Structure formats: C-alpha cells, structure tokens
Amino acid sequence: xxxxxxxxxxxxxxxxxxxxxxxxxxxxxxxxxxxxxxxxxxxxxxxxxxxxxxxxxxxxxxxxxxxxxxxxxxxxxxxxxxxxxxxxxxxxxxxxxxxxxxxxxxxxxxxxxxxxxxxxxxxxxxxxxxxxxxxxxxxxxxxxxxxxxxxxxxxxxxxxxxxxxxxxxxxxxxxxxxxxxxxxxxxxxxxxxxxxxxxxxxxxxxxxxxxxxxxxxxxxxx
Amino acid sequence: xxxxxxxxxxxxxxxxxxxxxxxxxxxxxxxxxxxxxxxxxxxxxxxxxxxxxxxxxxxxxxxxxxxxxxxxxxxxxxxxxxxxxxxxxxxxxxxxxxxxxxxxxxxxxxxxxxxxxxxxxxxxxxxxxxxxxxxxxxxxxxxxxxxxxxxxxxxxxxxxxxxxxxxxxxxxxxxxxxxxxxxxxxxxxxxxxxxxxxxxxxxxxxxxxxxxxxxxxxxxxx
DNA sequence: ATATATTTTTAGACTAATCTAAAAATTGAA
DNA sequence: TTCAATTTTTAGATTAGTCTAAAAATATAT
Numbered sequence: 001x002x003x004x005x006x007x008x009x010x011x012x013x014x015x016x017x018x019x020x021x022x023x024x025x026x027x028x029x030x031x032x033x034x035x036x037x038x039x040x041x042x043x044x045x046x047x048x049x050x051x052x053x054x055x056x057x058x059x060x061x062x063x064x065x066x067x068x069x070x071x072x073x074x075x076x077x078x079x080x081x082x083x084x085x086x087x088x089x090x091x092x093x094x095x096x097x098x099x100x101x102x103x104x105x106x107x108x109x110x111x112x113x114x115x116x117x118x119x120x121x122x123x124x125x126x127x128x129x130x131x132x133x134x135x136x137x138x139x140x141x142x143x144x145x146x147x148x149x150x151x152x153x154x155x156x157x158x159x160x161x162x163x164x165x166x167x168x169x170x171x172x173x174x175x176x177x178x179x180x181x182x183x184x185x186x187x188x189x190x191x192x193x194x195x196x197x198x199x200x201x202x203x204x205x206x207x208x209x210x211x212x213x214x215x216x217x218x219x220x221x222x
Numbered sequence: 223x224x225x226x227x228x229x230x231x232x233x234x235x236x237x238x239x240x241x242x243x244x245x246x247x248x249x250x251x252x253x254x255x256x257x258x259x260x261x262x263x264x265x266x267x268x269x270x271x272x273x274x275x276x277x278x279x280x281x282x283x284x285x286x287x288x289x290x291x292x293x294x295x296x297x298x299x300x301x302x303x304x305x306x307x308x309x310x311x312x313x314x315x316x317x318x319x320x321x322x323x324x325x326x327x328x329x330x331x332x333x334x335x336x337x338x339x340x341x342x343x344x345x346x347x348x349x350x351x352x353x354x355x356x357x358x359x360x361x362x363x364x365x366x367x368x369x370x371x372x373x374x375x376x377x378x379x380x381x382x383x384x385x386x387x388x389x390x391x392x393x394x395x396x397x398x399x400x401x402x403x404x405x406x407x408x409x410x411x412x413x414x415x416x417x418x419x420x421x422x423x424x425x426x427x428x429x430x431x432x433x434x435x436x437x438x439x440x441x442x443x444x
Numbered sequence: 445a446t447a448t449a450t451t452t453t454t455a456g457a458c459t460a461a462t463c464t465a466a467a468a469a470t471t472g473a474a
Numbered sequence: 475t476t477c478a479a480t481t482t483t484t485a486g487a488t489t490a491g492t493c494t495a496a497a498a499a500t501a502t503a504t
Contacts (some may be wrong), residue, residue, distance in 0.1 A: 004460075004461090006460080006461065026481080026482090027481075027482055027483085028480095028481065028482080036461095036462075036463095037462080037463065037464085038481075038482065038483085039462085039463075039464080039465095039482085039483070039484080039485095040461070040462055040463070041482090042482065042483055042484085043460095043461075043462080043483095044460095044461080044462095047460085047461095058469085058482080058483075059468095059469060059470065059481080059482060059483080086334070089341060090334070090337040090338065090341055091337065092337070100329070100331055100334055103329050103330065103331075104326075104329060107322070107325050107326060108325065109322055109325075112308070112312070112322055115312040115313065115314070116312065119311060119312055226490075226491090228490080228491065248451080248452090249451075249452055249453085250450095250451065250452080258491095258492075258493095259492080259493065259494085260451075260452065260453085261452085261453070261454080261492085261493070261494080261495095262491070262492055262493070263452090264452065264453055264454085265453095265490095265491075265492080266490095266491075266492095269490085269491095280452080280453075280499085281451080281452060281453080281498095281499060281500065
C-alpha cells in the first residue's frame with residue numbers, strides 16, 4: 001500500500017486523537033490538529049476510507065483500520081527514532097527537534113529505519129519520554145507510579161488511572177487531563193495534599209488530592 | 223525563495239547536465255534524466271524561469287541562474303552528506319545509498335545540514351568520491367581523470383565514477399573495485415579498448431571498455 | 445536548398461490536495 | 475419537542491505536477 005506524506009499525516013493525527021472509548025475521531029478535531037479546514041478533512045477521510053486505511057461513517061467520525069494503524073505506528077516509530085538521533089547524536093535540544101522529525105518521519109526505507117534503530121542502541125523512549133514502537137509495532141511497557149510519589153521539578157506523562165470510575169474519568173476530562181498529557185511538578189500543597197503542576201503551554205494548574213492519589217504517571221527519561 | 227522537491231530535482235538535473243561549454247541544457251536531456259516527458263519539462267522550466275532560478279530561451283535550452291545554482295549546490299551538499307552518513311555511520315554499502323539520499327536531500331534545515339557535517343567530521347568527499355560542497359557552496363579540489371587517459375606503469379587510486387547508475391555501481395562491486403582501490407596500469411588492449419591492470423595483491427585484472435571509459439581516478443604521486 | 449526527421453512547445457485533460465460558500469445532518473437548549 | 479446553533483458534508487474552484495496528441499521550430503541529409 002503506497003501512502004503519500006499527507007495521508008501519513010492524517011493517519012498519525014487520527015491515531016493520536018483516538019481514545020480507548022472506541023468513539024470515532026471528529027472531523028473538526030482532525031482539522032484543528034492539522035491546521036486545515038473541515039471540508040479538506042472530509043475529502044481526505046473519504047480517500048483513506050476507499051484505500052481501507054480507516055473505517056468511516058458519515059457524521060460519525062473516523063477510526064483507524066488495522067492496516068491504517070500499522071501505517072501510523074510505522075510513521076511514529078520513524079518520528080521518534082529520528083528525534084532520538086537529532087538529540088543524542090547531533091546535539092539538538094529536545095524542544096527543537098519536532099519539526100525536523102516531521103520531515104524525516106516520511107523517509108521510506110525499512111532498512112534505514114532498522115539500521116538507525118540499532119545505531120542509536122535500540123532506544124525504548126524518545127527524548128520527550130514517548131515510547132518508540134518496535135519493528136513489529138509493539139510499544140514498550142513503562143513503569144507507572146501514582147502522581148503523588150513525584151516531587152518538584154519531576155517531568156511526567158499521564159499514562160493511566162487507578163480509579164476508572166466514569167465520574168473520575170469525566171472529572172479528568174474536565175481538567176483537560178488525558179493519556180499522554182505532559183506535566184512538570186511545581187509543588188506539593190501539604191495542607192490538603194493537592195499538587196501544583198505546569199502544563200506544556202506553560203500554564204500552571206492545581207490538581208486536587210483525588211487526582212494526585214489516583215493518577216498513574218510515567219517519569220520522563222531525558 | 224521556497225522551492226518544492228520537484229523543483230529541486232529539476233535544478234539538480236540541470237546542474238549535473240550542464241557543461242563548461244556554456245550551452246543550455248536541452249529539454250529532452252532533462253526529460254531522460256528525470257524519467258519524465260519533454261512536455262512536462264517545458265512546463266517546469268517555465269515555472270523555474272518565472273521564479274528566476276533559470277535562464278531560458280525557447281528552443282535554446284536552459285541554464286541555471288546564480289540563485290538556481292545556489293539551490294542546486296545546497297541540495298547536492300545535503301545529498302552527499304547523507305550518503306556519507308549512511309555509509310560511515312549506518313554501515314550501508316556505497317552502492318546502496320543513492321535512492322535514500324535522493325529522499326534525504328530534500329530535508330529543509332541548514333542547522334541540521336551543518337550539524338550533520340560536523341558530526342561526520344566535515345568530510346571533503348562522499349562515498350562515491352564526489353566532492354562535498356562546503357556551507358558557502360565551494361567545492362574542494364581534486365584532480366581526477368578517466369582511467370582511459372593513463373598508460374602502462376601509471377599508478378592510480380579509484381576516486382569516482384562518471385556513470386553512477388545502480389547497474390554500474392553493482393558491476394564495480396562485482397569487479398571488487400571501490401573508492402580507494404589502488405591499481406597499476408599494465409597495458410591497453412587496443413582492439414576492444416579494455417585495459418589490463420594490476421592490483422595491490424599482485425593479481426592482474428582485465429577491465430572492460432565500459433569501466434575504463436567511466437572510472438574516475440587520481441594519480442598516485444610517490 | 446528543400447524536404448524530412450527530430451526536438452520542443454502548446455493545448456487540453458487528469459490527479460492530489462486544498463480552499464470557500466452553501467447545504468445537510470446532528471446536537472442541544474428552552 | 476422543536477428550533478437554533480454547531481458540525482459535517484457537498485459543490486465547485488484552484489494549484490502543482492503530470493500526461494497525450496498535435497503544432498511549431500530547428501536540425502539534417504541528399
């Protein structure tokens with residue numbers, strides 16, 4: 001299956017906007033992510049659907065097919081390996097490499113990807129702490145601990161919840177916390193066990209005790 | 223000046239088809255090189271001309287403008303640096319890297335190119351023996367001539383090929399000829415323009431006309 | 445020098461990806 | 475539940491790059 005750069009970018013966007021809930025990803029969400037228009041997204045989704053890369057029902061959003069997911073994960077593997085290369089070998093800072101990796105991730109060669117992987121020493125996580133899929137598409141496991149066990153300065157990624165009640169999940173949603181959200185701990189507030197954290201956009205947010213004691217996170221390995 | 227991948231490929235083709243004679247490069251030659259049709263070439267030349275990247279007179283062929291040459295040389299610099307990376311760091315053979323470098327040469331980032339350059343130790347020549355332009359676009363010197371211009375007793379080093387088709391490179395590989403191979407000319411075989419040479423291990427080898435007329439070598443000055 | 449062959453350009457059409465504007469479907473609030 | 479707001483899709487146009495077929499220009503051979 002031949003895929004264009006653009007198709008790969010759509011598949012990647014759908015992958016990262018997908019949730020375990022099983023709901024389709026909405027046209028507008030994809031448009032926003034890719035900085036394009038909803039009408040363009042509809043067109044592209046139709047093309048991807050004809051190629052069997054996504055399952056699509058009009059007005060109901062879109063999901064990746066098995067084949068579409070494979071393509072997306074292969075692109076993500078390349079993206080994260082190139083980011084590792086740029087930081088570990090060329091000395092870029094981890095916050096400078098995203099746009100470059102967006103270009104490099106479309107280079108077509110399994111052989112190159114695999115050689116790059118071993119040149120880098122088969123890293124399991126990229127410079128942002130995100131897991132690098134292996135050749136067969138499987139993601140490495142990460143050690144997860146409760147948010148409360150971290151302290152000021154620690155950088156973490158939300159990777160799960162120990163209480164999966166609907167109410168808790170909805171509350172997380174309201175707090176704009178989801179899987180993959182990156183946070184930096186600013187401080188513990190001792191008197192009520194809440195925690196001040198900083199988001200990627202620089203804004204600070206206060207997380208109540210209920211969240212701090214239930215949220216599973218993974219430490220970012222820089 | 224923003225250039226597309228396709229424009230860059232045209233500029234590169236025009237660069238490599240240009241001769242010192244100062245004549246314009248013909249539409250058909252470009253079409254053949256890029257495996258496209260003459261009509262497509264005419265269209266693209268017109269676009270490049272409007273952008274000021276080439277000088278073009280209908281029916282008289284095309285020449286690179288100063289700005290077009292700069293773009294072409296920057297792409298060539300990237301191509302050759304990536305080839306060096308693939309061979310020196312990832313362990314590819316020098317006859318396997320061309321198609322990959324054709325993709326990598328379009329990655330847009332002067333910063334990346336310069337960091338790659340220093341990561342590789344600022345190489346002057348790529349794995350095919352071709353000179354790598356420096357950041358400012360200047361080529362390193364090295365006097366190379368075709369093997370056929372040498373005579374009995376001359377000692378030379380293989381430093382490049384004037385035909386870098388995959389078939390030719392693979393043939394050289396089969397003949398155990400690679401960059402840096404040292405040879406001594408034994409004799410010209412006049413009737414079919416082949417050449418008898420002696421290798422460092424003392425063995426003699428007959429090189430067919432196709433090799434003798436395409437292999438670039440540098441004289442060994444002892 | 446003139447007819448023929450070759451090269452180059454033009455005309456018109458196609459595809460991928462995009463856009464704007466408007467229509468259709470869905471969602472949500474009174 | 476019904477009507478307004480929002481989301482999504484459709485219709486039609488645009489751009490880059492390509493093609494085929496035919497016309498125009500140039501080169502070549504007798």
